[in-house]
Amino acid sequence: MANKSTIIPLLINGEDITHSSTLEVISPATGEACWSAVSATSEDAVQAVETAQAAFPAWSKTKPSTRSAILLKAADILETNVAKYAGYMMTEMGADIGSAQFFVLPLAIAMCRDIAGRIASVCGSVPVVAKEGQSAMVWKEPYGVCLGIVAWNAPYVFGIRSAATAIATGNTTVIKSSEMTPRCYYALAQVFKEAGLPDGVFNVISCRPQDAPLVVNTMIAHPAVKKVNFTGSAATGRIIARTCGENLKPILMELGGKNSAIVFEDADLDKAAGECVAGAFLNAGQICMGTDRIVAHSSIASALIEKIKSQLAAFAKQADTLPNVVSVASKTRLATLVSEALANGAQLVAGSPTPSSTPQASFIPTILANVKDNSKIYHEEAFGPLVSISTFETEDEAIAFTNATPYGLHAAVFTKDLRRGLAVAKRLEVGAVHINSMTVHDEPALPMGGVKGSGWGRFNADEGMKEFLVSKAVTWDD
Template sequence: MAEPKQRHTHKNAVQPPTKLVLKPPPPSAFHVESSAPIRSEVQFVLPGTRPEAALAAVLIVMSASSPSFTVPLFIGGKDCHPDKTFDVVSPCDGKVLHRCGSAAVTDASAAIAAAGEASKTWRRTTPPERRDIFLKAAEIMAGRREELAGYMATETGAPRAWCDFNLDVGTDMLKDIAGRIPTLEGSFPALMDSNTSAIVMREPYGVVLAMALGNTVVFKGSETAPRTMSAIVSVFREAGLPDGVLNFIVHEPSAAAEITAHAIAHPLVKKINFTGSTQVGRIIGRLAGENLKPLVLELGGKSPAIVWEDADLLLAANQCVLGSFLHSGQICMSTEKILVHNSVKTEFLDKVVAAIDRIFPGSGDAPTLVNSSAVAKNKALVADAVSKGATVVFGNPDAQETSGTRLRPIVVDNVTEAMDLYRTESFGPTVSVIGVGSEDEAIRIANDTEYGLTSAVFTEDLRRGLRFAREIETGAVHINNMTVHDETALPHGGAKASGYGRFNASKGLDEWVRTKNVTFKN
C-alpha cells in the first residue's frame, strides 16, 4: 500500500480540544507511552467492552502480580478454584499475566443455585438497606481506584487515563443507582367495578439495577480481563453485599457455547443481559427465544458523525477524532464514518489531521488493541477500501509496530458502498470519510447500515440538527458532541441490529421491573 499523502496544516492555528463528558482527563492523557502497564429472580449477565469485611478478598486480588496467581471464581460468597485454568495474556506484549479458573457447567449451575437461594432473603431487604450498600460500594471503588485502574490497564492494554475515566463513571453510576432505589412506585388505578380495587405492583429483575431492586445476579465475565472483573466484584463483597447476591464465573473461550446455553435454559434464570457483538447477540437472542426469556442487548455499532457546512470545524474535528480513536476505537459507540459536506471537506480533513497529531501523538509505541486479530481485521478493511479507490489520508496500516497488537489511527477518505469498510464495524482505530452534498444524502448514508446505536451531528443551526436527529435511526443523536456519550441521566441503548432495551436513568430502572396486577373486593 502506498504511503499516505501528508497534509499541511498551520498548527499554531489549532486551539485546545473540547473536553469530554463527565470530566475525563485531558485528551493528551489518552496517548499510550511505550512502557504503559497498564423472589426467585436470577439475572444472568454476559460480559461486555465493567464484592468478611472483605479484607481477605482485597488481599487475594492485590496479590495477583505474577503468572503464578490464579483468578478465582466467586460463588455463594466464596472463592472457588476449578481444576481447569487458562492463561490471561497481555495484549501489549503477549506475555502471560496470570491464570484464571475456567468454569464448567457444574460451576455455572452452582452459581445459579447460590443466586436462587440468596434471592429468598435479598428480595426482602428494604430500599434503604440496599441503597447503603451501593453507596458504600461507590466509596470503596473510589478508594481503590488506583488498584482497579492498574488491573484494567494491564489486562486490556488501555491507556491509564481511559481506565481512570471508566472507574469514575462507574462510581457515579453506583451513586445514581443508590439514589433511585427508593423511587420505585406502583399505582392504584380506578376500575370499572366500583366494588373492586386494584394495585399494580412493579417487581424487579435485572443487572446492577436488579441487585439494587432486590434481584440476584450471575455475572459471566470476559476471559480477557477476569482479574479486573473479580476485583470489581470484591468491591461489592467489601461493601457488605450478602453471599450469593452477586456470583462471578468466567471460562476459557472454548466453553462459551455450552455454558451460555445451559445458563439461559436454567429455570431460575429469568432475564439475560448481553453486551457484545451483534453476531453473538443473535445467538443469545435465539437461545433466549427458545426458552422464552426476556433479554436486553447492547451490541455493535457503525456510528456516523455528520459534519455540515455551517459547523464549527475545529469543534467537529476534535470531537470526531476523540469519538473515533478513544480506546483505539474499541467502544461500541465509536465514530466509524464521518459524513462531511463537500464544501468544507478539505478544510475539515486538515483539522482532523492536526487534531490527531495533537491528541494522539505518534511518539512512543502505538496504542494496543485487544488482540492481533483486531489489528488484522482493520488492516484488511483498509486494504480492501484502497484497492477499490479509497485514499488513506492519515496513518500507515503497513507500518511495523513493536507488537502485532498495536495500530495507530487511520483515516480513509472516499469510502463507497462497494467497500467492506462502508458497512463492517471496524471496532478499531479506523474511520471512514464520505463527502455528501445534501441533507437527504447524509441521512440516507447514515441509515444505510444494519446498526443503530448512536450518532453525531455538527451544525450551528439547531433546527437543522433536530431535523437530522428525527431522521437518523439510532438510539442517540448528539448535536455538536462526539458519538461516545453515556452518562447516568441518559437512557442508553440502540436500534436495529445494535440491540434493544435501555440502561441508565428511570428508563433503565423500568427495564428491570415487571408489573403485577393485584385486585380485591372493597
C-alpha cells in the same frame, strides 16, 4: 502489575472457586500472559445460578436504604482504589490510563451512585379500574436471578449497569465475564462483597471461549434464571437471543454500532474535528458508541480533514505509546480491513499502509477517505482506531447514508443551527443523537441502547431500572 502465577478464581456464594481448568489472559501490550483465570464448567454455572436463587428470597425483602448503602459504599471503594482497578484494565485489555482511570472508572462510579439514588423511588401505581366497587394496584417486583453476559472493552461500566442495577432492584445476579478481562469483573464482585453485600447475591464466572456456548446455554436454560442482559457483538447477540427465545427468557441487549458523525457546512470545524477525533480514537476506538464514519458536506470536507489531521497529531503527541487493541487477532482484522479498502481505491488520510508492522497489539490510528461500498469496512463495525471520511451534497443524502446500515446505536450532528440539528436527529434511526458533541456519550441520566441491529431495551436512568422489574396487577373488591 502482571504476575503469571496469579490465578483469578470464580466467585460463587462469596467464596473463591478454583480448579485445574484455566485460561491464560494475554496482555495486549506485551503479548505475554499476565495471569490465568479459572475456566468455569457447566456444573460451576449451575452452582452459580442455584446460589443466586437461594440468596434471592432474603435479598428481595431488604429495604431500599440497605441496598443504597451498599451501592454507595461500593462506589466509595472503587473511587478510593481507582488506580488499582484501572491497572487491571490496562494490563488485561491494553487500555491507556486516560481511558481506564479517567473515563471508564469514573463513569462506572457515577453510575453506581446514580443507581443507589434511584432505589427508593421504585414504586408501583394505583390505577382507577372500570368496575364500580373494585380497586387495583400495580406492583413492581424483582424478576429473581438475572444473568449478565458482559463484554471486555469497558468492564467496570458493564459490570455496574448489569450487576448493580439487578441488585438495586432486589434481584440476585450471575455475571459471565469476558475471558479478556476476568480480573476486572472478579475485582468488581469483591468490591461489593467488601461493601457488605450478602454472599450469593453477586456471583461471577469466566470460561474459555470454546466452553462458553455450553456454559451460557446451561444458565439461560436453567429455570431459576428469569432475565438475561447481554452487551457485545451483534453476531453473538443473535445467538444468545435465539437461545433466550427458545427458553422464553426476556433479554436486554446492547450491541454494536456503525456510528456516523454528520458535519454540515455551517458547523464549527474546530469543534467538529476535535469531537470526531475523540469519538473515533478514545479507548483505541473500542467503544460501541465510537465514531466509525465522518460524513462531511463537500464544501467543507477538505478544511475539516486538515483540522482532523491536526487534532490527531496533537492527540498523538499527548500519548507515550501507540494505542493497543485488545489482541493481535483484533489488530490483524483491522489491518485486513485497511488493506482491502486501500486495494479497492480508498485514500489513506492518516495512518500506515502497512498497519500490521507495529509491535504486539498496537495499532496506528488510521483515517481513510473515499471508501468504496465493496469494502468490508464500509459495512462492518471497525471497533478499533479506524475511521472513514465521506462527503455529501444534501441533507437528505447525509441522513440516508447514516441510516443505510443494519445498526442503529448513536450518531452525532454538527451544525450551528439547533433547529436543523433537532430536525435531523428526528430522522436518524438510532438510539441517541448528540448535537455538536461526539458519538461517545454515556451517562447515568440518559437511557443507553439502540435500535435495529444494535439491540433492544435500555440501560441507565429510570428506563434501566424498569428493565430489571416486572409488573404485577392486583385487584380486589372494596
